[in-house]
Amino acid sequence: MWIKNEKIKAVLAALAIPARVYMGIVFIAASLFKIYEPYQFALSVATYQILPLELINVQTLVLPWLELFVGILLILGVWTKENAFLICGMMVMFIVALSIALSHDLQMSCGCFASQEAADEIGMHTVFRDLGWLAIGAYIFFFDDGRFGLDRFLNRKRRANA
Amino acid sequence: MSIKRFCIRVAILVGFSALVAVTVNLLRPEPIAWVAEVPYEIYSDCPETAKESIALDVKDIERERDFYIDARGIEEYKAGHVPGAMLLTYDSLFPTSADKIKEVKQAANGWRIIVYGPGKIGKLLADDLFSQEAGTVYYLEGGLDAWKKAGLPLEN
Numbered sequence: 001m002w003i004k005n006e007k008i009k010a011v012l013a014a015l016a017i018p019a020r021v022y023m024g025i026v027f028i029a030a031s032l033f034k035i036y037e038p039y040q041f042a043l044s045v046a047t048y049q050i051l052p053l054e055l056i057n058v059q060t061l062v063l064p065w066l067e068l069f070v071g072i073l074l075i076l077g078v079w080t081k082e083n084a085f086l087i088c089g090m091m092v093m094f095i096v097a098l099s100i101a102l103s104h105d106l107q108m109s110c111g112c113f114a115s116q117e118a119a120d121e122i123g124m125h126t127v128f129r130d131l132g133w134l135a136i137g138a139y140i141f142f143f144d145d146g147r148f149g150l151d152r153f154l155n156r157k158r159r160a161n162a
Numbered sequence: 163m164s165i166k167r168f169c170i171r172v173a174i175l176v177g178f179s180a181l182v183a184v185t186v187n188l189l190r191p192e193p194i195a196w197v198a199e200v201p202y203e204i205y206s207d208c209p210e211t212a213k214e215s216i217a218l219d220v221k222d223i224e225r226e227r228d229f230y231i232d233a234r235g236i237e238e239y240k241a242g243h244v245p246g247a248m249l250l251t252y253d254s255l256f257p258t259s260a261d262k263i264k265e266v267k268q269a270a271n272g273w274r275i276i277v278y279g280p281g282k283i284g285k286l287l288a289d290d291l292f293s294q295e296a297g298t299v300y301y302l303e304g305g306l307d308a309w310k311k312a313g314l315p316l317e318n
Contacts, residue, residue, distance in 0.1 A: 035186075038194055046202035057198045061187055066179035073175075082171040120281070 009145065016144035019136050020074050023087060026133065027071030030112055034064035044111025048097050049104070066090075074140070077149010084141035091134035098127050215288035218276060218300035220308040229270040233279030233287040234306075242316040244278065244309060252279060252287040258294060266296045278302040278309065 003009050034041040042060040045051060051059060066086065074083045098110060101122060110122045146152055187193045230247035232239050239249045248269055250262065258266075266275065275297045277288035288301035302308060310316070 038187075042194070042198070043202055043204065047204045049204070053201055054197050056202070057194055057196055061183040061194060061196065062176075062180050065183045065186070066176060069175060069179055069182075079171050079175070082168060082175060085168075085172060086175060 009143075010147070012143040013145050013147050016140050017148050019140050020077065020080065020144065020149070023133065023136055023140065024071040024075035027067045027074070027087065031064040031067035031071065033113060034060070035068065038064075041111060044109070047106070047108045047111070048101050049106070050097055050100055063090075077144075077146065077151050078154065080144045080146055080149055080151055081141055084137050084144065087137035088134060088141060091130055091137055095127060095130045095134065098122055098130065102127070213289065213293045215277070215285060215292040215299045215301050217285075217303050219303055220312045220314070223276065223302075223314075227273050229273040229275050231266065231275060231277045231287065231291070232306075233277055233283045238280075240318070242306075242318055244306070245315060245317040247278075247317075250287065252283045252290075254286070258287070258290050258296075260294075263291070263294045263296050266291060270297050272297070275299045276302055278305045280305055 003012070038060055041064065042056055045056050045060055046053075067090070070083045070086050070090075073079055074087070094110075094112070101108065102124070107121055109120060110126050112126075146155060187196075230244040231250050232243045232247045233250060233252040235251055236249060239247075243249070248266065250258065250266070275288075275291060277291065277299060278284045278301065279287060284305050285301040288299045291297070292299040304311070
């Protein structure tokens with residue numbers, strides 16, 4: 001990391017703990033409806049009219065599990081940087097999809113946490129919300145150095161074995 | 163950390179998720195096809211809505227000269243509704259039929275029509291009724307929750 005001062009690094013890493021827990025909860029919450037209601041989620045994905053038909057079900061089936069595992073591991077602090085990277089990747093994907101849907105004037109829900117019928121309509125507020133989450137993901141990626149998570153113990157064990 | 167190890171871990175996370183997804187899908191009573199063959203029947207509201215109904219605060223209601231429409235489902239209606247309210251469950255796929263509009267007009271008898279429902283449902287139905295010229299249609303801001311908070315009575 002470019003910051004040399006150990007105290008600042010420790011403070012920044014400590015601030016990443018609530019960020020990790022928050023994003024973990026967000027992703028776990030987002031995954032549950034999708035795992036439980038795959039058809040509804042597939043409909044949400046299809047409503048964006050971005051993915052070709054052949055890829056809709058693949059995304060529908062895999063994405064929720066990735067969200068769930070990323071959320072759990074992020075809270076535990078296991079492979080934090082990798083999970084934060086995946087979160088940023090997913091957020092970029094969601095923001096692009098939302099932007100395309102908004103540019104086409106689609107009146108629909110984002111399908112993030114609930115089905116098309118149950119959730120609020122997408123708008124610029126949804127994009128800003130996702131941009132906020134992207135920023136939190138990026139913060140975790142850059143400033144969480146693993147000292148406050150299970151990564152610390154995993155790294156210590158690896159070093160001991162080496 | 164080396165980029166190689168980073169990439170391997172990311173690949174493991176994605177691969178493991180895919181593996182679990184395959185397994186869980188196989189265990190479903192009706193597994194989902196990995197490649198959809200029939201296009202999904204998607205529905206998105208038309209951006210151009212006709213006429214917009216008017217928002218009404220619960221403080222501004224005049225119970226003697228208001229006709230209420232409950233846009234919720236029958237179960238919610240049975241559990242408690244505004245006294246004298248007519249049940250007209252909102253269906254996002256179909257506009258209210260001409261027969262129903264006629265029924266609403268007759269029942270409202272020139273009174274202002276106030277629609278309530280959860281979230282945006284009340285407004286959507288109110289817009290639909292207003293567009294079809296059912297009368298002067300308002301939607302109750304905050305739905306039935308606002309009504310209850312104001313201490314107004316309910317009917318079962």
